[in-house]
Amino acid sequence: DAGVTQSPTHLIKTRGQQVTLRCSPKSGHDTVSWYQQALGQGPQFIFQYYEEEERQRGNFPDRFSGHQFPNYSSELNVNALLLGDSALYLCASSDTPGRSQETQYFGPGTRLLVL
Amino acid sequence: RKEVEQDPGPFNVPEGATVAFNCTYSNSASQSFFWYRQDCRKEPKLLMSVYSSGNEDGRFTAQLNRASQYISLLIRDSKLSDSATYLCVVNIGRNTGFQKLVFGTGTRLLVSP
Numbered sequence A: 001d002a003g004v005t006q007s008p009t010h011l012i013k014t015r016g017q018q019v020t021l022r023c024s025p026k027s028g029h030d031t032v033s034w035y036q037q038a039l040g041q042g043p044q045f046i047f048q049y050y051e052e053e054e055r056q057r058g059n060f061p062d063r064f065s066g067h068q069f070p071n072y073s074s075e076l077n078v079n080a081l082l083l084g085d086s087a088l089y090l091c092a093s094s095d096t097p098g099r100s101q102e103t104q105y106f107g108p109g110t111r112l113l114v115l
Numbered sequence B: 001r002k003e004v005e006q007d008p009g010p011f012n013v014p015e016g017a018t019v020a021f022n023c024t025y026s027n028s029a030s031q032s033f034f035w036y037r038q039d040c041r042k043e044p045k046l047l048m049s050v051y052s053s054g055n056e057d058g059r060f061t062a063q064l065n066r067a068s069q070y071i072s073l074l075i076r077d078s079k080l081s082d083s084a085t086y087l088c089v090v091n092i093g094r095n096t097g098f099q100k101l102v103f104g105t106g107t108r109l110l111v112s113p
Helices: none
Strands: A005-007 A011-015 A019-024 A030-036 A044-050 A052-056 A064-068 A076-080 A088-092 A110-114 B005-006 B013-014 B018-025 B030-040 B044-050 B054-058 B060-065 B070-075 B083-093 B101-103 B107-112
Touching: A005 A088, A011 A019, A011 A030, A019 A088, A019 A110, A019 B054, A030 A076, A030 B101, A030 B107, A044 A064, A044 B101, A064 B013, B005 B083, B013 B018, B018 B083, B044 B054, B044 B060, B070 B083
Parallel strands: A011 A110, B013 B107
Antiparallel strands: A005 A019, A019 A076, A030 A044, A030 A088, A044 A052, A064 A076, A088 A110, B005 B018, B018 B070, B030 B044, B030 B083, B054 B060, B060 B070, B083 B101, B083 B107
């Protein structure tokens, strides 16, 4: 049973650049959530996708955008990178809302360093 | 005030000890509650859900007090492998079926021989 996968594992960018992170959900899951985890902090909710639409959003600026594809995989895009965007970006997948307990399963994350 | 507050620790305990973690949350409309475990440089993994009636899974017991907006995790007979960061998590998603998880900063546990 394939778990949540993310790519790339590590990434180094410079200020002002743009980045795209990718996530494939666990087999059988159709809902994807993205989180940012700064060093020493808990993950912070960025947004959630279901049926190719953004369903919920946390307190992140519009520089953070996303997309979900028909195969349920998802991308997180961050424009105009700032030093403060350096973090571990986690993708979590879950089952269809309302169908089950909807436990969120996390991928290994992408470590982004902005110089 | 943070939505979910935890003592960051670290809690240093010997093998075999019992250790308790506490967490408070501010949103009284919170729907569900969890403890996740995160090993160093790894992703969070669900340890257990938390119910008002309390629930136990082996050496782990979780409790929820909705009136006090307080969540606890008790670990009995600590093992070296229990060393990790324990994240208190609250779902503040409205009754739409979509989870919106809010994480505490985590409590670090170090179990020594």
